[in-house]
Structures are given as structure tokens and as C-alpha cells.
Amino acid sequence: MTEAMAADEVLIDVAGDFSPTPGGRYISESLYSGQEFREKVLEPQIAQHKRLVIDLDGPEGFTTSFLEEAFGGLVRKFGRNVVSMVRFIAVLRPNRARKAAEYMQRAVNAATGA
């Protein structure tokens, strides 16, 4: 399961802690959805004011909907300050980290009207 990196930092390995085959957007439509990942894995940690280090290297891949719902959804729920609480690592596939961060930023822009 999750491995503590610092006192307030938690490493989340998407493949190990959630699924090696992430699905679509909503729980009602797909197994291993972005909504399920956000609600079951991300939100409990954020609610405890933990900083998250999310390892995106493990899964087979991601759908756009999954990334948008999981990370964009986090911004919509907790506000734009949540961006500073989340860090992505993807050593083998750096594009995954870039895209996940991009979806968080887009949700911030949508919320602030930027």
C-alpha cells in the first residue's frame, strides 16, 4: 500500500494501490474509473492534509477521461490550493506526469475563469 516519504508526504503508486489498468471517467460507466480513484485513494489523503506524490509509471496507460476526472476533479472539490499538495512522478513516461498536471491546471483555469 502507500508508503510514507516524509511526515506529511505519501507516495501513491497507481498500479499497486489502485489498478494496473485504469478505466474511464465515472464509477457508473467503467471499472477502475477516475472517480473511483479520486474518491477511494486521493481524497482520504487530501482530507488528512497529506501531500501526495503520485507515481504514474506503473499502469498500462491512462485515458484522458480518467486523468481529467481524478486530478481535475480534485481541484473542483478541494479548490485550486490542492495543486500545491500533489506532485507527479513518471520516470519512464514523463508525458503522463505532464498531462496529469495539465488537467489540474485546466481545472484551475476553468474555476478562476482564466
Place this chain on the structure above:
Amino acid sequence: MRKLSRKERDRRKDRAIRASRPSARRKLARRRGKRIEAAGRARLELQILLWGNLDLIGNPIHTRQQLAAFESIVIPKPLAPPLRLFVDMSSVESLDPSAALYLVAQSNRLSETGKVNVRGNFPRARQAFQLLGDVGFHKVMRTRSATPPRRSPDPVMEILKGSTIGKLDPETTWKKLHAFLKAQLSGDQADAVYNALGECIENVKQHAFAARHHGAWYALAIKPDEASPARAIVLDIGQGISASVRKPRFETMMQKVVAAIISAVKLAFPDEELTEKEAQELLAKIRSDDWTCVYLASLGLRTQVPEKKRGTGLVGLRASILELDSPGALHVLSGSAAVTWRRAGPDPKQEILPPLRGTMVCLEFDATFGMTGPLKI
């Protein structure tokens, strides 16, 4: 002589009647209280002739004109005898996987009604013959051929069929196709395939069929070779992108406009009869064209979905192609539109094609990875 039981006597009588005239057979059917198809009654039989080079991406006009014949088949009503459809493919010279997948989907759609028996023959051309075997067409279409095509022992493509009913499970759907292809692709290409398959299949579930209707989706993964690119294709025979992104109010308004035009034509030319077909063609022309709908949808500029966060599917696919380090293309075929986005290529050009039901999304990558990628070094 042994005295026959009543049951045995009835059985022999039935057998004698069966061997006799068609009218007697109908009488037997009535006596049994069953509604069977009467022998001698004319059965509807239709034929579709396919020929030439069938390729929905490379030779769209010819291919669409031919494949549209499947849409003209009217499914018989429940009490009517089933329709026999003969698909003559003997003159098909070459076949692209996109067209083969469409053939599978249309034949399945007709067969699954239970009212159309799809029969036919196979192309004489070797490539087309084997391709139909690889996509499993022999399971869809009945044939009298003694040697129908079979799947190659080392197949270069993998096909998957699924339904929009129930939750999608990545493990049993797109993971299988992704696993089939990923060894042939770079990391970012493999990620783009995973995204394309997942996103398109989810889109079919959400948008391809009208509310409370369900249907099938088909996905095909094709390994690259020296001559052709790696491909991932998702197809549905649904309402098309333009119908799913149009606003209902717009549609209602269009219906009223068409009704007004039909009345005006009848008034102006009382001797000219406006047929249903002509009216439909008129409607198709008046509607906002498919190409613009698909083009704007792939830029994320037009969606019916009220939630702003949705409608990211085609946009994400387009981005994944444009951001690749190697050449690749995204083809979106829906209705009369075909929009192609290429990495480092020009913007898509508007082209109006013969309409084709459903939506096909095809992601393709240049097949150079095997020669230049890190696995070979």
C-alpha cells in the same frame, strides 16, 4: 401384422405429408398449431455486390458507396419470413482492415435481428480472403465454400466485440488489444493506443446510441509491417458524432424547416412528387454538415454535454497524435465526414463523402519503431 400405436400412426402420417406437396405441408403446420414458414412461398432474397479496392480511409468514395448498401436493407417485420441476403465478394480485389471491420459490424447487425440470413462468398484475391479470415468474418457469414478463410496461425490483427450494456472493464476490453500491440510501439505510442481504445469505447457507450438504446462496438488492433502502419480502430454503427453533438432544439427547428420546404415544393410544383428519399436527401443537405461537427468536436469546440469537463475524448486523441515524436495520424469517420489529423501535417481539408452510418476512429503510427526504437539497440 403388428398393430401400430396411435402415436406411431400419427408420426408416419406426418412423415408422409411432409414428403408430399407444399400445400400439404402447410396443412400439417396448421394442424400442429405452429406458424412455420410455408414451403413454396416466395422468400425475399437480396444481393449486395462488392468489388474493387475497399478501403474506408484510402479509397473512401468507392468504398462508402458500396458499403452503404447494407443500410438500404429493410429488416422484415416480426411475422414476415426472414430475408436472405447474399453478399457477393468474389470481385473484391483488395481490402483494408477498416472496410473489413465495417463489413463484420454490418453483417453482425443484420444477423442479430434474427430476420436476415447473411450468406455469401469470399474474395478470390488472396490478401482480401485472408484478411476476412483474420477478422473472423467466416463466423458472421454463412457460406457454401468448402474452404472458407481461417485466422492465420500468426495473426497480425486482433478483433474484439463488446456491448454498451453494463460497466466497461478495461481488463477484458482495451487491455487485450493494447497488449497485442504494445511490443511493436514506443512508450508514448502505446500510451496513445491505450487512451484511444479506452476513450473511444467509453464514448460509444455514452454517445453512440440514442437514449435508452444499446448497441455493439468493435475494436481492432493491427500490428505494423514494413508497408503499413500500426493501427487501433474503434467502430460503432450508431447515430454518428454529428447527431450526438447537435442540440435537440436545433434538430426540432430543422424538422420544421424541412416540412416547410416540402410544402413549398408541393405548392410550387403540384405535378412533381417529392419522394421520401428526396425529402431525406434534402434534410441531409440542410442539416449542419457532418464535417464541421466532427472537426469542431475534435477541437473540443462543440458538445451537447452540459458538463464543461466532458467532451475531452477526441481532443485528447488529437493531442496525443500531435505531440508524438514519430509520425502518426488520427482519422475520424462519421456520417458523411472524414477528418484526418496528422502530426506535423496540414489542417484537415473539408471533403463531403457519401454518408456512412456510425463512427470509426482510427489511430495509426508509422511502422519505423521496430527499426529505430530502443528495443533493437
